[in-house]
Amino acid sequence: MSLQTPNTTAPVILTGDRPTGPLHLGHFVGSLRNRVTYQDQYRQFIMLADAQALTDNMDDIGKVHRNVVEVALDYLAVGIDPTKSTILIQSQIPELAELTFYYLNLVTVARLERNPTVKAEIVMRGFERDIPAGFLTYPASQAADITAFKAGIVPVGEDQIPMIEQCNEIVRKFNRTYGGEKDILVECKAIVPEVGRLPGIDGRAKMSKSLGNTINLGASADEIRAAVKQVYTDPLHLKVSDPGHLEGNVAFIYLDAFDTDKEGLAEMKAHYTRGGLGDSVVKKRLEGILQDMLAPIRARREELAKDKGQVLQILKEGTFKAREVAAQTMDEVRKALGLSYF
Amino acid sequence: MSLQTPNTTAPVILTGDRPTGPLHLGHFVGSLRNRVTYQDQYRQFIMLADAQALTDNMDDIGKVHRNVVEVALDYLAVGIDPTKSTILIQSQIPELAELTFYYLNLVTVARLERNPTVKAEIVMRGFERDIPAGFLTYPASQAADITAFKAGIVPVGEDQIPMIEQCNEIVRKFNRTYGGEKDILVECKAIVPEVGRLPGIDGRAKMSKSLGNTINLGASADEIRAAVKQVYTDPLHLKVSDPGHLEGNVAFIYLDAFDTDKEGLAEMKAHYTRGGLGDSVVKKRLEGILQDMLAPIRARREELAKDKGQVLQILKEGTFKAREVAAQTMDEVRKALGLSYF
Known part of the structure; x- marks a missing residue:
C-alpha cells in the first residue's frame, strides 16, 4: 500500500485524539467527519496522543495502550484513508519528547500557569496544588507535536484556542532567537469546526465517556436503540x-447534526x-x-x-513516515540550538 | 581503540559538567581528580551536559557548543581515559529527553518548587517569577540522566543532595507503579567528595569563571604566575x-589541596x-x-x-556507547508504561 500523500505542497493539518476510550458521536460531529474531508484538501497527520494521555492516566496505563x-x-x-492521511502514535516518535524538552526553556512557569486551558483542566481534574509537572507543561508538548510536522492548521475546540496561542508564542520566540535568516518553525492557525460540541444523550453539555x-x-443496533x-x-x-x-432538546439537536432531509426536519x-x-x-x-x-x-x-495485525501495520507505516518528518524538524532545531557535533 | 570498560559488573557512576567554560582548579579538586581514580573502580559515564546548560544559556548557545x-x-x-570512562554528549542521546518527558508525570509542580537546590538556583540566577519551565523541571532531567545509565553512585556537592533525593523519589514511584516483579530503575547514592569546594584566588567561597x-x-605559566x-x-x-x-588564607588552602609534602607544609x-x-x-x-x-x-x-577531530571522534564513540545503554533503559521504561506496539 502506498502511503504517499496525494499533494505534498498542500498545507499541513494536525489533528488527533487521546486514546482513552472508544470514539463516539461527539467525536464524529466535532472532528472525525471533518477529517474525512480534510484528507483531500491537506496533508493530514492524525496523532494518537498516547504519551499525552499518560499525563493524567499514569494510574491506568493499560487503558491508553488498549485504546x-x-x-x-x-x-x-x-473513512479516514491511510493512503491520504498519516496516522501516527505519539510515543513512538521520540523527537516529540525531545522538542518538548527544548521548548520548556522558551516558556516560563508563570506563563504556563496563566494558560486558561491548563487552568480549567487543572480544576476539572481536581489537581489543585498536586499538579503533575507533565500536566502543567503539556502546552510545550502540544507545541512540539504541532511544530514537528510544521502544521499550519490545527482544528480545535473553542476552549483549546489558548493552547494554539501558546504554541505560536514558542514558535515566534524560537524563530526570533535561533532562526537566522529563515524561520525554522511554522506558526499555526486554529480552526474551530462550525458544528460545535454535541451534548450527551442526558442533555449535559458534553458527550463524554x-x-x-x-x-x-x-x-450495536440494540445499544443505539436503547x-x-x-x-x-x-x-x-x-x-x-x-x-x-426545541431548546436543549437533545433529540432535535442530534437531528440537526445528522438529518440530511432539512425540509422534513423543519x-x-x-x-x-x-x-x-x-x-x-x-x-x-432519530433512531x-x-x-x-x-x-x-x-x-x-x-x-x-478481525485483523488487528493489519491495523498495527497501518499505524507502523504511518508512524514511520511521520517520524521522518519529525526527525527532519528536530535536526533543524538541533542545528539552530548549536547542538550538532558529529 | 577499544572503548570496552574494564569491568562490566562494577557499579555504575555518573559524573559530568555543564560545558559553559574551561575547567579550573576548583573542578580539578572537587571532581576531575576523583574521576581519574573512579575510572579504575567503577563503570564511569562522564556527561557533557550541553542540553542542561541550555536551560539558562538560551541567549548564548554558541558558548555551550564551543565549550x-x-x-x-x-x-x-x-588523565580521564576514554578506554576506561565513557564520555558522552547529553544532547546527542534523545532518550534522555524522552525519559525526562515521562518522569514529569511522576513529580508535582509543588514538589519541584520545594526542591532546595532549585530554589537556591532560582534566587542565584535572579529568575523570580520568570523561571523558564525547563529550569524548574531540571530535577526530572537529572533523574533521567542518572537512571538512563542505571547509575548507583553520583558524586555531587553538598548543595546538590536534594537533587539526588528527588531522583530517588522518582525511581521509587516508577518502580512501585510500573515495576512489576523486578525493579526497572535503580536508586542512586550521592557521594560527597572529601575535599570540599576550592575558594577563588580572591578569597571568595567559590572559584567561578x-x-x-x-x-x-x-x-599558561605566565597566567599561573600572575x-x-x-x-x-x-x-x-x-x-x-x-x-x-591561616583561616581564609587562600595560599594555604591551596597548599593543603595540592602540596604532597605535608611535613614541609606543616x-x-x-x-x-x-x-x-x-x-x-x-x-x-605554591607557584x-x-x-x-x-x-x-x-x-x-x-x-x-592540535587534532580536535580526534577529540570529536572520542566523544562520538563514547556517546554512541552511552546511547546504547540509555536506549536499553528507555526500551524497558516504554514497555513498563505500555507504550510498545510494534
Whole structure:
C-alpha cells in the first residue's frame, strides 16, 4: 500500500485524539467527519496522543495502550484513508519528547500557569496544588507535536484556542532567537469546526465517556436503540398534545447534526412546537437516521477488527513516515540550538 | 581503540559538567581528580551536559557548543581515559529527553518548587517569577540522566543532595507503579567528595569563571604566575615579622589541596603563624607546585587540541556507547508504561 500523500505542497493539518476510550458521536460531529474531508484538501497527520494521555492516566496505563488500536479502528471505520492521511502514535516518535524538552526553556512557569486551558483542566481534574509537572507543561508538548510536522492548521475546540496561542508564542520566540535568516518553525492557525460540541444523550453539555452519556461509533443496533430511548427531550412535553420545546432538546439537536432531509426536519420541528407530536415519533426518526449512519461504520469496524495485525501495520507505516518528518524538524532545531557535533 | 570498560559488573557512576567554560582548579579538586581514580573502580559515564546548560544559556548557545570540545580536552588532559570512562554528549542521546518527558508525570509542580537546590538556583540566577519551565523541571532531567545509565553512585556537592533525593523519589514511584516483579530503575547514592569546594584566588567561597577568580587547567605559566601573585592571604599580615593567620588564607588552602609534602607544609604553617615568614615565600612554594602540576596537563591539552577531530571522534564513540545503554533503559521504561506496539 502506498502511503504517499496525494499533494505534498498542500498545507499541513494536525489533528488527533487521546486514546482513552472508544470514539463516539461527539467525536464524529466535532472532528472525525471533518477529517474525512480534510484528507483531500491537506496533508493530514492524525496523532494518537498516547504519551499525552499518560499525563493524567499514569494510574491506568493499560487503558491508553488498549485504546490505541480501538481508536485507530474508529478512524478507519469512518473513512479516514491511510493512503491520504498519516496516522501516527505519539510515543513512538521520540523527537516529540525531545522538542518538548527544548521548548520548556522558551516558556516560563508563570506563563504556563496563566494558560486558561491548563487552568480549567487543572480544576476539572481536581489537581489543585498536586499538579503533575507533565500536566502543567503539556502546552510545550502540544507545541512540539504541532511544530514537528510544521502544521499550519490545527482544528480545535473553542476552549483549546489558548493552547494554539501558546504554541505560536514558542514558535515566534524560537524563530526570533535561533532562526537566522529563515524561520525554522511554522506558526499555526486554529480552526474551530462550525458544528460545535454535541451534548450527551442526558442533555449535559458534553458527550463524554466518563459521564456515560455517549453513543459510541461501534455501538450495536440494540445499544443505539436503547440510547435513543434515553435521549433527553423536553421535560414539559408531558402529553402528545402539549406544545414541545426545541431548546436543549437533545433529540432535535442530534437531528440537526445528522438529518440530511432539512425540509422534513423543519416540518417536524413545527409540528412538535405547536403540539400534537409525541417524542416517540421524533425518536423513531432519530433512531432510523443513526442506525443507517452507524451500520456501515460498525460493519467496517468489525471487519477491520478481525485483523488487528493489519491495523498495527497501518499505524507502523504511518508512524514511520511521520517520524521522518519529525526527525527532519528536530535536526533543524538541533542545528539552530548549536547542538550538532558529529 | 577499544572503548570496552574494564569491568562490566562494577557499579555504575555518573559524573559530568555543564560545558559553559574551561575547567579550573576548583573542578580539578572537587571532581576531575576523583574521576581519574573512579575510572579504575567503577563503570564511569562522564556527561557533557550541553542540553542542561541550555536551560539558562538560551541567549548564548554558541558558548555551550564551543565549550563541549574545550571541556573534553580538559578531561583528557587530566588523565580521564576514554578506554576506561565513557564520555558522552547529553544532547546527542534523545532518550534522555524522552525519559525526562515521562518522569514529569511522576513529580508535582509543588514538589519541584520545594526542591532546595532549585530554589537556591532560582534566587542565584535572579529568575523570580520568570523561571523558564525547563529550569524548574531540571530535577526530572537529572533523574533521567542518572537512571538512563542505571547509575548507583553520583558524586555531587553538598548543595546538590536534594537533587539526588528527588531522583530517588522518582525511581521509587516508577518502580512501585510500573515495576512489576523486578525493579526497572535503580536508586542512586550521592557521594560527597572529601575535599570540599576550592575558594577563588580572591578569597571568595567559590572559584567561578563568572567571578573571574579562577586558575584554569589550561593556564599558561605566565597566567599561573600572575594568578598566584593575586592570591588572597592574610590582610593583617603586613610586615614579614607579623604573625600570620591561616583561616581564609587562600595560599594555604591551596597548599593543603595540592602540596604532597605535608611535613614541609606543616613547618611552613608554624613559621607563618609565629611570624617571620613573608607571603612571597609561601606564594613561591605554591607557584612551584601549581606550575609542576599544571605543566604536563597543559602540554597534553595543547597536544590534543592540535587534532580536535580526534577529540570529536572520542566523544562520538563514547556517546554512541552511552546511547546504547540509555536506549536499553528507555526500551524497558516504554514497555513498563505500555507504550510498545510494534
